Amino acid sequence: MTSTPTSTPDATGAVDYHDPAARGRLEVSGLVKSFGPQQVLRGVTLSVDPGSTTAIVGPSGSGKTTLLRLIAGFERAEAGSVTLSGRTLAAGDAWVPAHHRDVGYVAQDGALFPHLTVGQNIAFGLDTSRLPQGRKATRARVAELLEMVSLAPALATRRPHEISGGQQQRVALARALAREPELMLLDESFSALDAGLRVATRRTVAKVLHDAGITTVLVTHDQAEALSFADQVAVMRDGLLAQVDSPLEVYTRPVDRATAEFLGDAVMLEAWVEGDTATCSLGAVRLAPTTRRGRVQLMLRPEQIRVDEHGPIRGVVVDTDYFGPESTVRLELTSGREPGCETSALARSGEIISIRHSNAFIAAKGTELRLRIEGEAIAFPPDA
Numbered sequence: 001m002t003s004t005p006t007s008t009p010d011a012t013g014a015v016d017y018h019d020p021a022a023r024g025r026l027e028v029s030g031l032v033k034s035f036g037p038q039q040v041l042r043g044v045t046l047s048v049d050p051g052s053t054t055a056i057v058g059p060s061g062s063g064k065t066t067l068l069r070l071i072a073g074f075e076r077a078e079a080g081s082v083t084l085s086g087r088t089l090a091a092g093d094a095w096v097p098a099h100h101r102d103v104g105y106v107a108q109d110g111a112l113f114p115h116l117t118v119g120q121n122i123a124f125g126l127d128t129s130r131l132p133q134g135r136k137a138t139r140a141r142v143a144e145l146l147e148m149v150s151l152a153p154a155l156a157t158r159r160p161h162e163i164s165g166g167q168q169q170r171v172a173l174a175r176a177l178a179r180e181p182e183l184m185l186l187d188e189s190f191s192a193l194d195a196g197l198r199v200a201t202r203r204t205v206a207k208v209l210h211d212a213g214i215t216t217v218l219v220t221h222d223q224a225e226a227l228s229f230a231d232q233v234a235v236m237r238d239g240l241l242a243q244v245d246s247p248l249e250v251y252t253r254p255v256d257r258a259t260a261e262f263l264g265d266a267v268m269l270e271a272w273v274e275g276d277t278a279t280c281s282l283g284a285v286r287l288a289p290t291t292r293r294g295r296v297q298l299m300l301r302p303e304q305i306r307v308d309e310h311g312p313i314r315g316v317v318v319d320t321d322y323f324g325p326e327s328t329v330r331l332e333l334t335s336g337r338e339p340g341c342e343t344s345a346l347a348r349s350g351e352i353i354s355i356r357h358s359n360a361f362i363a364a365k366g367t368e369l370r371l372r373i374e375g376e377a378i379a380f381p382p383d384a
C-alpha cells in the first residue's frame with residue numbers, strides 16, 4: 001500500500017494520497033470506453049462515499065462490468081478519470097496498474113484456485129511482507145480472515161470443490177480482504193448462488209465490509225439485491241447512469257419510465273395534471289412534486305393500490321398470480337365510483353391494473369374489490 005502522507009497536487013491536479021478523511025472515497029468522472037466501433041461507456045460519473053456501498057444495476061449489456069473493470073484497472077478508458085482516496089488511478093496518461101490500486105475484486109464464481117486449499121487461497125491474498133515472518137503468523141491471519149467471513153477454521157484444509165458455493169464466495173471475499181483493500185468490487189458475486197444462500201451470503205458479506213469500513217461497489221442485474229444491499233443505487237442504461245440515489249429514492253421517485261420499470265412492477269396510467277393532483281382512471285391521485293402539467297403518464301407501484309372496503313375505487317378480479325406470502329391481482333376497473341369522487345374524461349371503466357395483496361382468499365376471479373391509493377404517484381411525459 002502506498003501511504004506517504006502529502007497534500008501536494010500531482011500532475012493531474014489531484015491531491016496525492018492520503019487525506020485520512022478521503023480514505024476509501026471513489027470518484028469516477030466522465031469515463032468513456034469502446035470495444036471496436038461499440039461505445040460501451042458514454043461518460044460515466046459516479047461518487048462513492050468512504051465506507052459506503054453502491055450497487056450498479058442495469059440490464060444485460062448496459063456496461064456495468066466494464067465500469068467495474070475500469071475501476072479495478074483491468075481495462076483502460078479512452079477518456080475520464082478514476083481516483084481513490086484522493087489518489088489518481090487513471091486519468092489521461094496517468095495509470096496505476098491493478099495490483100497497486102488497493103482494490104479487492106470478487107468475481108461471480110469466486111475464481112478460487114482449485115488446486116490450492118482454502119487456507120492457501122486466502123494466504124495467496126496476503127501481503128507476507130507485512131506479516132511477521134513465519135507460517136504460524138500466516139496461519140493465524142488466515143484463521144482470523146475465515147472468522148471474519150463466518151467460516152470455521154477447520155475449512156482451511158479443504159479444497160474449493162469440498163465446500164458449498166456460498167462458502168466459496170466467502171473464501172473469495174476473505175482472499176480479497178487479506179490485502180486490506182480500500183475499495184471492494186463485487187462483480188455479480190452472489191448471482192450463482194440459489195435464492196436462500198444468496199440472501200444469507202449477501203448479508204454476511206455486507207456486514208463484514210460494513211464493519212471493516214471498506215467502500216464497496218457491487219454490480220448486479222438483480223433489482224432486489226441492489227435495493228437491499230446498497231446505500232446508493234446507480235442505475236445504468238446504454239452506457240450511462242440514468243439515476244444515482246438512495247434505494248428508496250430510485251424506487252419511489254424514478255427519473256423516467258424505463259428506470260421505474262427496470263426497478264420493479266409499475267402501474268402506468270394516462271392522466272391529466274392540474275396543480276399537485278392527477279386525474280386518471282383511479283380518480284384524483286396525489287402527485288410527487290413535479291413541474292409537469294396537462295397530459296402525463298402516471299406511475300404507481302402496485303403495492304400503493306390497497307384493498308379497502310371503504311375505498312372509492314372499484315374493480316373486479318380478472319386473474320391472480322399466487323407467490324405464497326403475496327399475490328399479484330389483476331383487476332378490471334368498474335365505473336361504480338362513490339358519489340362525490342372526482343371524475344374526468346380519463347376516468348373510465350374497463351382498464352386493467354395490477355395490485356399486490358397478502359390475502360389470496362379475497363382474490364378469486366370475479367370478486368369485486370374496493371380500493372384506495374396510498375402515497376404519491378410519479379408523472380412522466382405522455383409519450384415516454
Ligand SMILES: Nc1ncnc2c1ncn2[C@@H]1O[C@H](COP(=O)(O)OP(=O)(O)OP(=O)(O)O)[C@@H](O)[C@H]1O
Nearest residue numbers: 035036040058059060061062063064065066067221
Ligand atoms: N472485451 C470485450 N470485447 C468486446 N466487447 C466487449 C468486451 N467486454 C464487453 N463488451 C461488450 O460491451 C457491452 C457491455 O458489456 P458489459 O459486460 O459491461 O455489460 P453488463 O451490463 O455487465 O452486462 P451483463 O449484466 O450481461 O454482465 C456488451 O455489448 C459486451 O458485449
